[in-house]
Amino acid sequence: MSERGPWTRREFLRGGSAAAALVLPVVLAGANESALQRNPYVPQFFTRPEWDFINAAVDRLIPADDIGPGGLESGVPEFLDRQLESPYGYGAFAYMQGPFLTNVPPQLGYQLKFTPRELYRLGMAASDTRCRQLHGRAFCEIEVSQQEEFLTQLEHGSIELPGPPPEAFFEQLLLNVKEGFFADPIYGGNRHMGAWKMIGFPGARADFTDWIEQAGRTYPYGPVSIAGRSQA
Amino acid sequence: VTQTRKPVDAVIIGFGWTGSIMAKTLTDAGLNVVALERGPSRDTNPDFQYPRIVDELRHGIRGELWQPLAKETVTIRHKPEDTAAPYRQYGTFVFGNGVGGAGVHWNGQLWRASPEDLRFRSHIEERYGRKFIPPDMTIQDYPVSFEELEPHFDHFEKVCGVSGIAGNLRGKLQAGGNPFEGTRSDEYPTPPLPPVYSAQLFANAAAQLGYKPFPLPAANSSIAYTNPYGVRLGPCNLCGFCERFGCFMYSKAAPQTTILPVILPRPNLEVRANAYVTRILLDKSGNRATGVRYIDETGTEVEQPASLVVLSAFQMHNVRLLLMSGIGKPYDPRTGAGVVGKNYAYQMVTGTLAFFDEEVRINPFIAAGAAGQRVIDEFSSDHFDHAKHGFIGGSAVRAAGTGGRPIEQLHLPPDVPRWGRQWKAAAKKHYLHTAVYDTQGSVMSYRDRYLDLDPTYRDAHGLPLLRVTFDWHQNEYKLAAFSSARLEEIVRVINPKRFVSILMKPGQSYDTRFYQSTHTTGGAIMGSNPSNSVINRYSQSWDVPNLFVLGASAFPQNISYNPTGLLAALAYFSAAKVRDAYLKSPGPLVNA
Numbered sequence: 001m002s003e004r005g006p007w008t009r010r011e012f013l014r015g016g017s018a019a020a021a022l023v024l025p026v027v028l029a030g031a032n033e034s035a036l037q038r039n040p041y042v043p044q045f046f047t048r049p050e051w052d053f054i055n056a057a058v059d060r061l062i063p064a065d066d067i068g069p070g071g072l073e074s075g076v077p078e079f080l081d082r083q084l085e086s087p088y089g090y091g092a093f094a095y096m097q098g099p100f101l102t103n104v105p106p107q108l109g110y111q112l113k114f115t116p117r118e119l120y121r122l123g124m125a126a127s128d129t130r131c132r133q134l135h136g137r138a139f140c141e142i143e144v145s146q147q148e149e150f151l152t153q154l155e156h157g158s159i160e161l162p163g164p165p166p167e168a169f170f171e172q173l174l175l176n177v178k179e180g181f182f183a184d185p186i187y188g189g190n191r192h193m194g195a196w197k198m199i200g201f202p203g204a205r206a207d208f209t210d211w212i213e214q215a216g217r218t219y220p221y222g223p224v225s226i227a228g229r230s231q232a
Numbered sequence: 233v234t235q236t237r238k239p240v241d242a243v244i245i246g247f248g249w250t251g252s253i254m255a256k257t258l259t260d261a262g263l264n265v266v267a268l269e270r271g272p273s274r275d276t277n278p279d280f281q282y283p284r285i286v287d288e289l290r291h292g293i294r295g296e297l298w299q300p301l302a303k304e305t306v307t308i309r310h311k312p313e314d315t316a317a318p319y320r321q322y323g324t325f326v327f328g329n330g331v332g333g334a335g336v337h338w339n340g341q342l343w344r345a346s347p348e349d350l351r352f353r354s355h356i357e358e359r360y361g362r363k364f365i366p367p368d369m370t371i372q373d374y375p376v377s378f379e380e381l382e383p384h385f386d387h388f389e390k391v392c393g394v395s396g397i398a399g400n401l402r403g404k405l406q407a408g409g410n411p412f413e414g415t416r417s418d419e420y421p422t423p424p425l426p427p428v429y430s431a432q433l434f435a436n437a438a439a440q441l442g443y444k445p446f447p448l449p450a451a452n453s454s455i456a457y458t459n460p461y462g463v464r465l466g467p468c469n470l471c472g473f474c475e476r477f478g479c480f481m482y483s484k485a486a487p488q489t490t491i492l493p494v495i496l497p498r499p500n501l502e503v504r505a506n507a508y509v510t511r512i513l514l515d516k517s518g519n520r521a522t523g524v525r526y527i528d529e530t531g532t533e534v535e536q537p538a539s540l541v542v543l544s545a546f547q548m549h550n551v552r553l554l555l556m557s558g559i560g561k562p563y564d565p566r567t568g569a570g571v572v573g574k575n576y577a578y579q580m581v582t583g584t585l586a587f588f589d590e591e592v593r594i595n596p597f598i599a600a601g602a603a604g605q606r607v608i609d610e611f612s613s614d615h616f617d618h619a620k621h622g623f624i625g626g627s628a629v630r631a632a633g634t635g636g637r638p639i640e641q642l643h644l645p646p647d648v649p650r651w652g653r654q655w656k657a658a659a660k661k662h663y664l665h666t667a668v669y670d671t672q673g674s675v676m677s678y679r680d681r682y683l684d685l686d687p688t689y690r691d692a693h694g695l696p697l698l699r700v701t702f703d704w705h706q707n708e709y710k711l712a713a714f715s716s717a718r719l720e721e722i723v724r725v726i727n728p729k730r731f732v733s734i735l736m737k738p739g740q741s742y743d744t745r746f747y748q749s750t751h752t753t754g755g756a757i758m759g760s761n762p763s764n765s766v767i768n769r770y771s772q773s774w775d776v777p778n779l780f781v782l783g784a785s786a787f788p789q790n791i792s793y794n795p796t797g798l799l800a801a802l803a804y805f806s807a808a809k810v811r812d813a814y815l816k817s818p819g820p821l822v823n824a
Contacts, residue, residue, distance in 0.1 A: 061651040067660050093294055095305040095320040097689065107743040108308055108317040148652070155650070174651055182638040183289040198656075199663035201597055201638050206286040206471035206480075208598040215429035219595050226283045 041188075043077070045084040045117065052140040053124045054080060060147050061177050068198030069191075071181055079180030079189030084117050091115030114164055116172055123169030126161040127154065184226045196223040234525070234533045240264045243524050243538035245509045245553065246545030248333020249796060250782035250803040252487040254542045256461075256495050257807035261815060264500045266536055268507040268526055270545075271299065271330030275488050280336075280478030288637040292476045297337045299327035304691040306548060310703040310741050312565050312680055318689050318697070324743070325750040326476070327546055331505060332487045334546060334750060335796070339475040339601025339634055340451035340484045342394050343793035344385045344801070346613035347378035347414040352789065355614060356624055365624065366707065368679045370568075370575055371789040375760045375769035375822075376805060378414045384804035385797060386417050392485030393453035393465040395603060396420035397446060410446045412609040424603070425454045425468060427631070430586075430594050430667035431606040434631035437725035443608045448630065449797075450602030451485035461494045472635035474601030484601065504528070510695060512541055512557040512779065521779045527693060539818070540810075543781045544803070550785040551683045551755035552698040560756075560766050560775050563682050565701075571766050573684045575677035575754040576700065577790035578742075580627070580708045581670060582716040582735035585643050586728035588665040595664060596636030606631045611718055612792045613674070623707045625674035627715035628792045629722070632670040636663070643668060646732060669723060671715035672749065675708055677789040683755040702742055709738045751795050756785035758802075761824060768822040770814075771806040777820045780806055 043051050054077050064070030071077075083089055100113040114122065127150070131139045135146060142150070153159040155174075157167035180189030182196070184204065190196065196203050203223030211219065241263035244251045251267055258265050274280075274297075290296050307316035328334030348355040351373045356365055365371065389396075398419045399409025424447030427435055435445040452474070453465040468483040482489050495501050506529035513522045513535065523537035543550050554560055554572050563574035588594065598604075609615060612626040635641055643666050648658040686699040716735045723731050736743075759765025762774035767786060773779040782803045784795040791798065809821055 062656060063653055065653055065656070067653075067656050088294060092302055093300070093321070095301045095318050097318070099688065101315065101317050104315075104317045105310065105741060107310075107741050107745065109319065109323055109745045110321050111317055151651075177651075179289060179293060179639055182642070183293075184287055186287075187289060196638070198660050199638060199642070201636060201663065204283045204286045206282065206469075206473055208470040208472070209467075211595070211598050212426055212470060212604070215427065215432050215598075216593055216595075218593055219598070226287055 041078045041081070043081040045081050045089065046077075049128065049138065050121070050124050051077070052138070053128060056140040056147060057151065057173065058177055060144070060151055061174060062181055069194035071177060073191065074181055074194055075189045075191040076177055076180035079183065079187050080176055082188050083176060083180075084120060089115065089117045110168075112164060112168060116176070119164055119169055119172050122163035123161070123166070123173070126163050127169075130159065130161055186225070186227050193223045193225055234535055236535045236537070239523070239537035239539070240266045241538065242266075242540040242542060243268065243536050244542045244544055245512075245524060246270070246333060246543070246549065247331050247487070247503060248328060248544065248546070249335040249487060249800055251333070251542065251544035252491045252495070253800060253803040254544060254780070254782065254807050255501060256491050257811050259495055259498050259501045261811050262500065263540075263815075265502070266538070267501065267503045268509055268524065268536070269331050269503065269505050270508045271505065273503070273505040274330045274332055274336065274478070275492075276478065276480065276482060280480050282480040285477055285480050286471065286473045288639050292473075292637050292640055295322055295326060295476070297329065297476070297478065298322065299329040302692070304697065306698045306700050307686045307689050308700045308702070308744055310701075312701055316686055316699045316701070319744060323745045324748050325752060326747070327548070327750070331492070331503065335486045336478050336488070337476050338796065339794075341602040341794040342389065342392060342449045342451040342485070343628075343797045344413060345378065345791055345793060345798045346412065346615070348614050349791045350374040350376065350378050350381070359614065360619060369624070369707065370677045370679050371624075372757075372759055372764060374788065375758055375765075376802070381801040381805055382414065382417060384801040384808075387460070387804060388797065388800040389449075390421045391459050391461065391490050392451040393422050393457040393459055394420050394449050394451050394485070395422040395424045395447070395454040396449040397424055399446060408446060410609050411444050412612065412615045420449065422454045422457050424450070425470070425600075426604065427606050428470065428599055428604040428633065430596070430633045430669070431604060431631035433667065433726045434669060434722065435606040437722045438606075438608050440725050441722060443610050443722075445606045445608050448602050448605040448607045450600070450605070451796075452600045452603035453483050453485070454603060459490055461491060463490055463493050465489055468600050468603045470598050470600050470604055472597045472599045472637065474599075475634050507534075508693070509553060510556065510693065512543065512553060512559060514557070514559070514776065518558075519776060521776050539778065541779045543779060544783060547752050547755065547783050547785040548683070548698050550781055550783055552685070554756055554766070554781070555685050555698075556695060559773065559779065562684060565680050565682055568679060571757070571762070571764070573682045573755050575757050575788055576681050576683045576702060577675045577677050577753045577787070578702060579749040579751045579790055579792070580673035580675055580704065580712050580736065581748045582627075582673070582712050582719065582733060583632075583668065583670045584716065584719050584723050584731055584733045585645075586667040586669065586723050586726060587645060587662055587730045587732075588667070588728045590661075590665055592665055592728075594633070594667045596633050596641060596666065596668070599633050599635045601634050605633075611671075611715060621710065621714055623710035623714065624676055625707070625711055626792050627671035627673035627711065629671050629715065629719050630669065631667070633668045638663070645730065667728070669719055671719050672792055672794075673708065673711045673715055674792040675790045676705070677754060678705055704736060704742055706738065709736065712736055751784065751790065753784045753787035753790045753795060756781050757788045758786045759788065770809040770821045771802060772814075772821050774824055778818060780810065782806065
């Protein structure tokens, strides 16, 4: 390349790399999406019917709309599956020795013998059985409005299910779904930090020295994740 | 097979704040000391490093720094005639675990007690008459005065680099500080941080109402600061990951950032982590501790003989170990006799959520556990005339936002659905524009509120769990209603679009499912004689004079303040007496 041309070699390289930097994220994002389609998450805990149940339930609990990402595109089902395969799912964080009392005032907290894994497994099976009785189809196959109604009945314990109380299953599910929506993306949910962007939480920034004297002003920076923005 | 280790001068059970304070004094004096800590060894590097530490799920929700309840928890019931149920999942309080204890995951709100808190029964009787105290309320005076503790409050504030403004400096009231505090000998060691926005709104409104808002005393250093031991703290950056987390900024005072760097290298201190003490050993007379028995990390049972035993675990664990060791007479609620387990108390918290329009940017994630907060002390202790209100005690009224971590700290109006489109819309609408205010109230002690060993439930080693018998009394319901009303008056002046208060009302029982306070107190209380207490004014066991019991287990009733300032001052007061008198002539420091 001629040194007398409109671009020096150095300038060309600088310009070229800047252009590449602008283009690169788009290319990578595209690559990620197609990689995802080629290698969709394979659940370890959930069986195929359970995976269908959980995807439908997550879509109802946190639906996609113009306000922000839904639970599905945020990866909440993957989060749930990974949590239930972790020590947490096996009840390792809770005191699980008996005897398990009944007729305990609710204020004394969770007193069931079920680990989170057991609560999910029994709760999903009982729900699908009940949906088949009511509608002739599994939970994932009934109408959206019917799914919403069924979840509301679980929430309020206004439906009879064999096994754990329906409201205990629902509370466990809703708790974990919100954890997956808002936890750092390293756990498989909150993909692209979409939930954090939706509400305005800057994630793992954790340094507001420059904002100590600016109380009440709009905070302008988007979120970062523990693993770094590019892997979010 | 039980291993027996070489005898040492002193063994310390529990290596949080009070254990570290005593270890400093005893190793200063040249003693050979072994500190036993049930949890793992932990330090700022690597355990609290950024970015790994700012993980809400790992620390704030799953509680990686907390005591694993799977291994040991407590059981809870509301009344002595009920069957207690295990506290299976974390809710109402969170126990620390590991070196540094709860001093790792606390917020750093470092208060002194009010002078009258330390002679509370006498003070109430003098001002309102004996009949003002309900017959089943078992409050009593501390056997130590504010004036005696003042040098130790002052020293601990300097150890921690506390940021604040003095309100009463050597008897002179200071603008901007707390006019209700006891007389201080010195200023706070570091200046306060400016208020975060929710606190700024609170302070302005409180001042309009004639109150004297001041910076909450914060063991979150505001500047780079070197403490009296030569340990350097860093400035708080309002990261929003304080309570439930370790501090990656070396700013929040913890044993790791204030005392341990000086004493851990000493050849006369050995810290053994993952050492679970199961018994304090006594000689045949039952009046002398010979050491302790513990289970080490390999599962081996070990005996550690020692001339002096310091019990400095968390309040609950102190009481449990005394009961399991057969030290002192267990409290009997039917007769009122016995002292171990007596006068368990808690705190009564109310909250008010203020929801603003979108132009008011609360930015809840810009926060610390204590720095940048504002508070009023008009309604604590006996700072106001209680005669017409019919209750005893009070509340600190605070601008209490400690962070905006979205799993735990996304607050929505109670009428918003808990899931679906409307929940999502509300989350987006309110997250940046909601402020949290609260009141933290004292709880008195009562004849039927106490601790003992559960007859049914066991820990991972087959040892009995501690049983908590606790519910609210009328006095505390009245306190909550009064405190919440005062807070609401301030919030009305702030004038949010809407506000909602949360408080316990008469008929509502203690609810362990929701986090309220880890400020549990009593069960090994201090007093003037062996019939009303477990320990004397120097925290020395009446029954076993070579045993000292440190921590909030000593409080005869609870205060409205966070307990760390008072329990640390009591530990320093004890340590000074051990150094100056006990080591020269071991024996009872107060005649029974």
